[in-house]
Amino acid sequence: MKSITSSSYAVHFNETAYTELNAHLKKANYSKVFILVDENTHNFCLAPFMAEIEGDYDFEIIEIEPGEIYKNIETCTQVWEVLSELDADRKSVLINVGGGVVTDLGGFVASTFKRGIDFINVPTTLLAMVDASVGGKTGVDLGALKNQVGVINQPVMVLVVSSFLQTLEERQLHSGFAEMLKHGLIQDANYWNDLKILNNFTQLDHLIHHSVTIKNKVVLEDPTEQNLRKILNYGHTLGHAVESYFLESPEHELLLHGEAIAAGMILEGFLSHKLTGLPYTELETIKKVFLSRYSKVEFSKNDITEILKLLKFDKKNSHGNINFVLLKKIGEPQIDVKVPQELLEQAFTYYKE
Amino acid sequence: MKSITSSSYAVHFNETAYTELNAHLKKANYSKVFILVDENTHNFCLAPFMAEIEGDYDFEIIEIEPGEIYKNIETCTQVWEVLSELDADRKSVLINVGGGVVTDLGGFVASTFKRGIDFINVPTTLLAMVDASVGGKTGVDLGALKNQVGVINQPVMVLVVSSFLQTLEERQLHSGFAEMLKHGLIQDANYWNDLKILNNFTQLDHLIHHSVTIKNKVVLEDPTEQNLRKILNYGHTLGHAVESYFLESPEHELLLHGEAIAAGMILEGFLSHKLTGLPYTELETIKKVFLSRYSKVEFSKNDITEILKLLKFDKKNSHGNINFVLLKKIGEPQIDVKVPQELLEQAFTYYKE
Structure with missing residues (x-):
């Protein structure tokens, strides 16, 4: 290879x-x-x-x-x-x-x-x-x-x-697979379509190579994350907050990184539908694909409040604004989108439905 | 300026x-x-x-x-x-x-x-x-x-x-002045001659500017310390070991950085005389200038053993060799000189004489 x-x-x-x-x-x-x-x-x-x-x-x-x-x-x-x-x-x-x-x-x-x-x-x-x-x-x-x-x-x-x-255990493979699905969502709709129907992990070599190629192209174009590279953070703004919160919260089961960003990609899919034109059918597909592969995370009202508090530590923030990467459609991201607080709460409601 | x-x-x-x-x-x-x-x-x-x-x-x-x-x-x-x-x-x-x-x-x-x-x-x-x-x-x-x-x-x-x-207290000024004397020793004999007779610290502006100019020229030529930049370590291989040892050793008074490298510059002056041709008269001048400005450090036999043990952690080492920067004459350094163990001990004897 x-x-x-x-x-x-x-x-x-x-x-x-x-x-x-x-x-x-x-x-x-x-x-x-x-x-x-x-x-x-x-x-x-x-x-x-x-x-x-x-x-x-x-x-x-x-x-x-x-x-x-x-x-x-x-x-x-x-x-x-x-x-x-x-x-x-x-x-x-x-x-x-x-x-x-x-x-x-x-x-x-x-x-x-x-x-x-x-x-x-x-x-x-x-x-x-x-x-x-x-x-x-x-x-x-x-x-x-x-x-x-x-x-x-x-x-x-x-x-x-x-x-x-x-x-590796199957659960660990799924965790990594979430990042591969992300590569499809942000850069390559065909890749997303191939991955979403994949039903076993025995022949991953060429897919790994394709994912590394996508990521490498992005980081070479923008090594210091001024613009394009931010797209790799799709699902990670809320996903990292969820992951951090579960990591520190003894009463919750540990979430793997891929499991947390799978939730993050549904949540930010909802924001994309509301703010950057992601079609509702694509949002529903994203939700269906991730929930078929990753257990639904249980969020209490208090969990959501605490997770949203953690957003202020996100590394992409500046001047008090939280900058999201959202999708215009599958395969096409948009960076630096500001999101109103009430939409964040609605996103969790959509996730839980 | x-x-x-x-x-x-x-x-x-x-x-x-x-x-x-x-x-x-x-x-x-x-x-x-x-x-x-x-x-x-x-x-x-x-x-x-x-x-x-x-x-x-x-x-x-x-x-x-x-x-x-x-x-x-x-x-x-x-x-x-x-x-x-x-x-x-x-x-x-x-x-x-x-x-x-x-x-x-x-x-x-x-x-x-x-x-x-x-x-x-x-x-x-x-x-x-x-x-x-x-x-x-x-x-x-x-x-x-x-x-x-x-x-x-x-x-x-x-x-x-x-x-x-x-x-600043006078002692702190002297500590910094040791680095300026080093700039003379490694790059500029005239500057060394000016500094060694300086008897007050009230008009330092132009000297500071000159020292920064010397150091800047060296680091610009070799930012990652492959060759030339190593010359800035003159007096620091033994000086750092002395400083580290005194820092960790509760029975000794704290040595300031400049005081430790002043000792280091005498010690490495001795090595320079033995290995890279520094004339004896210049060695004696170096010793006299530093001992007139910085109190003589008291080293016991055990101190010297412990200090020499610390040398192995020096950042300039590789493959188990300790690399010294020595002087061919005042103003002219030589990098990557290997020093036999027995000369290190002799250097302390010379210092104590």
Whole structure:
């Protein structure tokens, strides 16, 4: 499968991935090779990954706790300290093998350790493959605020090895699939039509490649999110608020990222119908597709109030305005839309109907 | 005094500084203006600074504890949290008014908050004016390891207002003066000769301007410290280790940065004499100049052992080698010099003689 070239690096797939990694490690002459994993990827992904590496390097494995609640500055501090203790220097490399928590946090740790060392991302979840693999966003959460601390910085390369998906539960695959559906909604109606009828996840390779291609095109055109790149936030303004709220709220079951933004895409679909002309039939299709794939989230009146309060921390805000990305129709987004408060509440009513 | 243009921004001096700041604030239309101070600059610098700002902006003051021991991730977390609570968004600006702790930490906080907001540095110490004002190094310490976590990122502008120096104790002025002496040693023998006989600090304006010009020329030529920029580390390899050790060691008096690198410049002068041909007479002059201006540091045998252990954390290391910047003669540096362990111990013996 053809590698996808991003700003300063490439995303390599399956058969090509390890060839490119081995060639790079040989050439780069790193002083030490650090591999960041969480408990899950340590158990299920590290051995097959290591088996593909040719040559004798000075390896160190660093393991962090799995899960979004550990994607924070305390975990970063632990990793910075371990890197220091294990004599990492500016010519060391950090290879992040894991889901979005490992690649986002590992990317941030590498970008800030001694003011920046090389890092390589090896996403092992569908979500991380299609979402975190391009764009250079790194970062961690600050309390309930997602990705509040981070930098934009590019990895040396990204390796997408789809056999890692076999280690995932179905629910995790669905979570990543929500981002792929989003790629259709914001850029490619045909892709959306293909995905919405997909009924098994056994042949994802070409779809992953197409999703990475869509995202890469967007981030290359607007790396610093001045305009076009904002479209990737469709479903995320309300979706992130829902996700943050559920993360911090002990009485709720944990929502996966894709599950939260699936709700966000229905909610923002409603706003799109009201404000940017999304046809009602398309709104209904969006709602039907997501509710057939993701359990309906139960929101109490108090939940909604608290979720709407969290909106003010959204990174896209400026000057007190909350800026939404909405849809004019499926495949065609519109950025920087201001939304009146009462419509936000109506969106939840529509979602619950 | 002429502004000095760096990569993407300018350093403005005295009369020009506030004119440029006011013009920028008017144009930039920030959603909010945050000012980071420590307790000292809050008391002594904030009021005169605010008095010069024209126009009515939405200001918030954030105060941190003064001193190098607070230049850490915990303080960053507090500032990130306060920014969040006070509704900072991506169109906010952080103005760092203080010494190197405030500008290094504030630069790092701004560079990583929501993946980067604008920041402006207003150094109020001589050290921060001549050292931290150009180069884009931001960061904090990790335990005893200085600047172990950080990024390279440029401020929007730097304002050097020398009247702030009137708020400083003599000892603080001397600390900054050590960096100016270093600028002479590594790039400009005439400047060194002028500085070494300077006997009061009342007319520093043109000297500050000259030091910033020297440093700026070096960092512009090599922003990512591949080669030339390393020369700025003269005296810092051992100096930082000395400073770190004294910072963490409760039985020792605190050494200021300039005091530690003054010792470092004598120690590395000795290494330069042994390895890169620095004439003995020049070594003796260096020792005499620094010991006449900075108290001799008392090193026990155990101190020296511990200091040498810390060298392995130096950011310039790679592949287990410690790379020194030494002098061929005053005004002419040589980078990437490997130093045998026994010479390091001899250097301390020479220092103590």
